[in-house]
Amino acid sequence: MNIESIGTWAGEVYKALENSDTRMLGMKALKKATKLKKDETMAALGWLGREGKIALVENDEELVVTLV
Numbered sequence: 913m914n915i916e917s918i919g920t921w922a923g924e925v926y927k928a929l930e931n932s933d934t935r936m937l938g939m940k941a942l943k944k945a946t947k948l949k950k951d952e953t954m955a956a957l958g959w960l961g962r963e964g965k966i967a968l969v970e971n972d973e974e975l976v977v978t979l980v
Contacts, residue, residue, distance in 0.1 A: 921956035936978040
């Protein structure tokens with residue numbers, strides 16, 4: 913894992929969120945859409961969160977990621 917890889921994964925996560933009808937996905941749907949491993953997805957979310965591009969909401973069942 914390196915910075916370049918994390919940036920690439922962040923781009924994949926961002927595109928998946930952009931292409932969803934609601935601009936939000938739960939973690940399971942996000943992992944399925946991007947085909948990333950859990951640690952890769954979490955690194956990508958950290959990147960996008962630091963850039964202020966996503967919001968995270970925890971509901972009863974799972975973590976939901978939304979574009980802002």
